[in-house]
Amino acid sequence: MHRDDMDGMTRRGFLKASGVLGVAALLSGANLVSMEDVAQAAVRTPLPLGEGILVVVTLYGGNDGLNTVIPYADSVYHASRPGLAYSADEVLPLDASLGLNPGMTGMKALWDAGRLAIVRGVEYPSPDHSHFRSMDIWQSASPDAPESSGWLGRWLDHRNAGALRALNIGATMPPLLVGRRLAASALPIGGLRVPVGPVGGALRALAGTPAASADGMAASQALSDWFATAAETGSVLGASHPSPAPGSGSLGQQLDVVARLIAAGVPTNVYSVSIGGFDTHAGEKATQTSLLAEVSAAVAGFVQAIDATPRAKDVTVMVYSEFGRRVAANLNQGTDHGTAGPMFLVGSRIGGGYFGEQPPLNALQQGDLAVTTDFRDVYATLLERVLATPADAVIPGWSGRLLPA
Amino acid sequence: MAMAGRVGVAPQGADAADRVRAARLLQRLSFGPAPDEYPAALDAGVAATLARIMAGATAAGATGTDVPPPALPPVTVPGLAGTPVRAAQQSALIVWWLDRMTTSAQPLLERLTWFWHGHWATSNVKVRDAGLMLQQNETLRASAFGPFPTMARAMLRDPALLLWLDGFGNRRGHPNENLARECMELFTLGVGNYSEADVRAAARALTGWYLDPRTRTAAFDVRAFDPGPETILGATRAFDVDSLVDHIVAQPACPAFLSTRLWRNLVSDVGPTPTELADASAALTPTMDPTLLVAAIAHLLIEDPTPRPLAKAPVPWLIGVLRSLGLTVGSLPAGTQGAVLGDLAAMGQVPFLPPNVSGWPAGGLWFTAASTQARYRLSLALVAAADLAWLASVPVSSRAASVADRLGVPAWTPATAAALAGAARSPHDLLVIALNAPEYLVGV
Numbered sequence: 001m002h003r004d005d006m007d008g009m010t011r012r013g014f015l016k017a018s019g020v021l022g023v024a025a026l027l028s029g030a031n032l033v034s035m036e037d038v039a040q041a042a043v044r045t046p047l048p049l050g051e052g053i054l055v056v057v058t059l060y061g062g063n064d065g066l067n068t069v070i071p072y073a074d075s076v077y078h079a080s081r082p083g084l085a086y087s088a089d090e091v092l093p094l095d096a097s098l099g100l101n102p103g104m105t106g107m108k109a110l111w112d113a114g115r116l117a118i119v120r121g122v123e124y125p126s127p128d129h130s131h132f133r134s135m136d137i138w139q140s141a142s143p144d145a146p147e148s149s150g151w152l153g154r155w156l157d158h159r160n161a162g163a164l165r166a167l168n169i170g171a172t173m174p175p176l177l178v179g180r181r182l183a184a185s186a187l188p189i190g191g192l193r194v195p196v197g198p199v200g201g202a203l204r205a206l207a208g209t210p211a212a213s214a215d216g217m218a219a220s221q222a223l224s225d226w227f228a229t230a231a232e233t234g235s236v237l238g239a240s241h242p243s244p245a246p247g248s249g250s251l252g253q254q255l256d257v258v259a260r261l262i263a264a265g266v267p268t269n270v271y272s273v274s275i276g277g278f279d280t281h282a283g284e285k286a287t288q289t290s291l292l293a294e295v296s297a298a299v300a301g302f303v304q305a306i307d308a309t310p311r312a313k314d315v316t317v318m319v320y321s322e323f324g325r326r327v328a329a330n331l332n333q334g335t336d337h338g339t340a341g342p343m344f345l346v347g348s349r350i351g352g353g354y355f356g357e358q359p360p361l362n363a364l365q366q367g368d369l370a371v372t373t374d375f376r377d378v379y380a381t382l383l384e385r386v387l388a389t390p391a392d393a394v395i396p397g398w399s400g401r402l403l404p405a
Numbered sequence: 406m407a408m409a410g411r412v413g414v415a416p417q418g419a420d421a422a423d424r425v426r427a428a429r430l431l432q433r434l435s436f437g438p439a440p441d442e443y444p445a446a447l448d449a450g451v452a453a454t455l456a457r458i459m460a461g462a463t464a465a466g467a468t469g470t471d472v473p474p475p476a477l478p479p480v481t482v483p484g485l486a487g488t489p490v491r492a493a494q495q496s497a498l499i500v501w502w503l504d505r506m507t508t509s510a511q512p513l514l515e516r517l518t519w520f521w522h523g524h525w526a527t528s529n530v531k532v533r534d535a536g537l538m539l540q541q542n543e544t545l546r547a548s549a550f551g552p553f554p555t556m557a558r559a560m561l562r563d564p565a566l567l568l569w570l571d572g573f574g575n576r577r578g579h580p581n582e583n584l585a586r587e588c589m590e591l592f593t594l595g596v597g598n599y600s601e602a603d604v605r606a607a608a609r610a611l612t613g614w615y616l617d618p619r620t621r622t623a624a625f626d627v628r629a630f631d632p633g634p635e636t637i638l639g640a641t642r643a644f645d646v647d648s649l650v651d652h653i654v655a656q657p658a659c660p661a662f663l664s665t666r667l668w669r670n671l672v673s674d675v676g677p678t679p680t681e682l683a684d685a686s687a688a689l690t691p692t693m694d695p696t697l698l699v700a701a702i703a704h705l706l707i708e709d710p711t712p713r714p715l716a717k718a719p720v721p722w723l724i725g726v727l728r729s730l731g732l733t734v735g736s737l738p739a740g741t742q743g744a745v746l747g748d749l750a751a752m753g754q755v756p757f758l759p760p761n762v763s764g765w766p767a768g769g770l771w772f773t774a775a776s777t778q779a780r781y782r783l784s785l786a787l788v789a790a791a792d793l794a795w796l797a798s799v800p801v802s803s804r805a806a807s808v809a810d811r812l813g814v815p816a817w818t819p820a821t822a823a824a825l826a827g828a829a830r831s832p833h834d835l836l837v838i839a840l841n842a843p844e845y846l847v848g849v
Contacts (some may be wrong), residue, residue: 129586129604132763133596173773186773195781198831202824202838203781209820211843213714215674218769219843225774276761281571281583331579332571337586366601 046265049310052349052386055258055271055302056152056176057251057319059295061278062131064288065324065341066369068104069118069358073097076361081329084285094118098358103293106300107344114352115303117345119402121359121372127323127339131279135322139176141379141395151379151394152270153179158393159269164229166270167261169254177272184270185229187257194230251275252298259305262315269387278321282332295319303346316347316386320375326367339368343378349385354405377402422710424815425849426451429706429713431813432848433671434458434699435512437725438813440795455703461511462696464547472505472735474498474543477536479621494535495757500742502542502756503720504735507727517549517695518542519720520670522756525560525592526764527569529757537565537621538757553663553693557593557650562623564616570762573616573623577631580608587762589653595665598658599638606635607653610644660689664698672702673713673848674768681705715848716769719752719780726784726840729812730791737790744786751779772846784840788833796832804829808839815849817842 047053067084070091071077078085091099092108100108110116124143128134137143141151149157156166157179166177166184177184194200207223254273261268275295280287299317306315324341340359356373363370377400380391384401391398427446431438435458438446446454475497480487506515522545529538541563548556560566561584567573570584585608589599613630614623633643640652653659664685668677677685688701706713717725723745727733734745749755753776754765799807805825809817817825821842828834839845 128596129601130590130596131761132590170775173770186775193778198828199834199837202828202834203841205824206820206838206842209818209843211818211847213675213712213847215714215716215769215772215847216843218716218772219846222772222774222777223841223843226777229774281581282574330574330581331576332574332581334571334581336582 047267047269050314051269052388053262053269053271053311053315054152054382054386055255055273055315055317057255057295057299057317058135058174058176058272058274059278059291059319059321060131060135060274060276061280061321062134062323062325062337063278063292063321063341064280064284064335064338065321066327067284067288068101068292069094069120069342070099070101071097071358071361072099074361077327080327080361081335083333084329084335101289101292103289103291104296105293106296108296110300110303110346111352115346115348116352117350118354119343119345119373119378120354120356120405121340121369122320122343122356122375122378123323123340123371124374124376125371127368127371129323129337129339131322131337136175138320138322138375139174141376148175148178149180150174150176150178152272153177153183154394155179155270155383155387155389156182156184158389161269164266164268166272167266167268168272169257170274174272174274177270184272185225187229194227250298251294252301255298255302256305259302259309262306262311263309280325280334281330281336282334284329284334299344299346313348316345316349316382318378318382319344320378324369327361327364327369328367339365340371340373341369343375345378345382347386350381350402355402356405373402374400376400421816423447423451425710426707427454428813428815428849430454430458430703432725433516433706433715434703435516436506436721437728438811439728440731440811443813444810451707455707458513459700459703461513462517462550462699463511464514464549464551470508470510472501472508474539475501477539479534479536491533491535495529495538496742496746498529498535498539499746499756499758500735503724503727503745504733506720506724507733513699514546514549516671517699518546519756520667521545521549521556523670523759523764524666525563525566526759526762527563527565527757528759528761529565532565532568534565534568535757537568540621541565542757550696550699551694553659553695554650554654557654558647560592561588561611561646561650562614564621564623567614567623568616572611572614575608575612575614576629577609577612580605580612580631582608584608585611591763593653593662594656594658595662598656598662603637606637607644607649609633609635610637610649611646614646654693660686660693663693663695664689667695667698667702669767671699671715672706673715675712675714713848716767716771717846717848718765718767718771719749719754719776720756722780722846723749723783725812726787730787730836732787732791741786741790745783748779748783748786752776752783777841780846781837781841784837788836788840791836793832793836796835801829804832804835805839808835812839812845814839814844816844818844 070086072086072088072091073096090102092102092104093099094111107116124137139150140147152166159165164185168174168177168184168186173184173186203223204227207227209220211217211220251273258271258273277291306312320343321341323337323339325335325338329335359369359372376395376398380395380398380400381402383389383391383394427443431443431446477494480490482490509515527541529535532538544559544563548559570587571581572584575581575584582604586604589604590596609631613625613627615626617624634641635644637644637652638656661682664682668685685698689698734742746755759765796804796807805817805822821844824838825835828838
């Protein structure tokens with residue numbers, strides 16, 4: 001699909017009508033945590049220096065991994081997608097066999113500086129080709145059984161932490177950040193302004209009041225979040241911050257907000273940002289390259305901004321998509337849904353270089369790449385190294401960890 | 406939610422249970438009451454109200470008083486110069502449907518058309534042709550009630566849908582799986598009820614279509630069609646689009662899938678339970694006509710006092726506010742119209758612009774801090790544009806009850822009642838608070 005039409009996936013996308021996903025979780029937290037308390041605590045207790053911060057970047061639509069980390073020296077690659085393949089002259093070479101998409105100059109510079117980790121061949125066993133199911137699996141970290149909570153939502157549950165401990169940039173909460181008991185906050189990029197006067201007083205009085213249904217509690221809790229989040233973030237973003245169009249803004253704008261919040265010491269350990277448009281069934285080359293250029297520039301700009309703060313060593317960025325795409329191109333100069341793809345990590349707690357094996361092009365499974373790295377290895381490693389949390393508390397029983405290739 | 410007790414301000418007259426029943430019918434099978442419709446429904450009785458609403462379960466009577474659609478000729482201006490023309494057409498299309506939903510004499514037909522729009526979710530962001538989007542909208546309305554296979558056959562030839570899901574690029578020997586996959590996953594069966602091989606085979610059965618620029622319809626080119634045979638969902642034969650539709654719709658998963666989607670849209674964010682789903686599927690299965698399912702749903706809502714919370718998505722909320730306040734978007738000043746569309750976007754729901762092919766989500770996820778702000782801002786603009794003389798003429802002590810009747814709310818909770826009482830001297834403030842109160846945002 002065209003990039004813009006998938007952009008909405010960043011906000012509501014794959015939640016789809018089939019699920020009341022997270023509704024119960026969204027509210028039950030209201031019984032346990034007072035948003036007013038959280039607001040007070042946030043002002044009084046900034047995040048201590050040295051506490052890990054994870055910034056999750058979701059690429060919605062299924063990014064074509066083969067044209068992201070490109071096996072430019074492999075003749076099978078060129079033969080499989082003649083009109084879509086990048087030549088050795090075009091790629092940004094990482095080594096003698098792989099190169100980055102030409103749009104990714106910012107992330108190439110991070111690789112050259114030894115700061116970019118590339119995890120290859122990432123997915124889960126028996127990959128699902130549905131956007132919605134596959135993204136659900138990635139966000140819940142539960143390939144085997146339906147699970148309505150997100151992995152970082154369960155992390156919130158484990159920390160028993162207030163809603164601001166994890167923050168989505170953009171109006172709509174991804175399931176990623178909804179736990180079984182607790183859920184994160186959602187911050188629109190323009191910031192929040194709450195009413196004053198009699199109407200403001202009345203709505204404030206309704207905020208957090210009990211309701212008979214989960215939906216009613218969600219509505220009441222949203223009023224609470226509005227007042228509390230506005231109180232906490234208003235002074236950080238300040239009046240000088242530009243107020244772009246409604247929605248979540250570009251990835252660069254989203255990461256700019258995250259950088260400001262981190263610099264200001266907001267007590268948040270997990271941020272979620274996103275960009276859509278990667279579902280390139282047709283006319284892929286120009287669309288994907290421009291998207292990857294945006295991702296690369298936004299991530300590199302974010303890292304540069306964080307480098308100027310005392311928290312440079314605390315922050316780790318993770319970039320993922322719900323699946324890669326078919327190895328062979330279709331006739332519309334696009335690709336259909338596939339399986340494994342690369343993930344990117346940037347942060348001193350992980351380091352640079354390759355993790356996992358590049359899926360071989362001569363051993364495809366029904367036209368798709370083999371999975372060489374389970375995404376839960378990455379999550380478990382991030383939970384331990386960045387969030388200082390036992391992985392078992394979020395992904396029970398998972399023993400795999402990220403190992404250098 | 407509870408039908409007895411928890412009543413803060415309960416207007417006198419009809420008993421609490423009837424107030425809930427009538428409110429449910431007007432919330433689920435319409436977009437909420439027009440002025441005076443709720444008290445009139447209480448006077449007429451639940452049975453008469455249901456009969457009146459169900460009379461709208463047909464596309465046949467949809468003429469006359471309905472807002473006529475805008476003229477949306479193909480944009481022939483080349484290149485970037487066509488962009489503002491397309492944008493103006495898109496806005497005109499959106500405002501037209503909002504107005505039609507607000508003022509239709511058959512709100513049930515619009516409610517179902519709205520459901521089907523979210524079901525076959527197609528976005529003009531990729532289609533970039535408001536005329537084709539309107540054509541699809543009329544196809545959905547014409548087949549909103551009636552056998553589902555008729556709708557499915559029409560939709561798999563719908564130019565906007567085929568542009569949206571690359572159906573015109575799906576050719577013999579060079580399949581594009583997008584349409585076939587989403588057809589099984591999102592339109593008919595649901596994840597888990599087909600295999601990857603079924604998707605790839607169904608894509609071959611859907612080859613051969615191209616957009617005829619003169620007729621602006623999907624035309625068939627037999628040379629681009631893969632004659633098969635294909636093996637799909639256990640059957641091997643030479644499928645084409647119609648036989649594929651019939652084969653898919655005959656799967657037991659199809660009525661269950663459609664029933665669940667309709668339940669989440671019309672009944673509640675909770676359920677259906679296995680028993681409720683079995684009952685709903687049984688109503689749908691014989692003819693695959695949603696008329697019978699909607700009737701079954703209506704009776705359930707009337708006869709079963711189980712709480713059925715249903716979060717109002719932004720568009721149904723907006724249409725409900727407009728109906729209650731006696732406004733239409735098209736009659737607002739141009740600047741206010743733009744603000745309405747902007748706030749809908751900020752809440753995450755604009756007609757003809759679903760976020761992706763799975764449509765909009767259901768449930769309490771509509772309620773975030775950010776969407777709360779946009780809803781509040783929009784309610785301010787609409788209340789400011791409305792004539793509130795009807796409320797100003799009511800004694801202050803009766804105003805909260807009067808607003809409940811106007812909005813179709815059975816009863817205010819004690820907390821809301823207290824908040825409203827404190828603001829009752831200002832009709833403006835009273836309405837703004839009521840339109841943002843949890844019991845207005847969640848269907849009873």
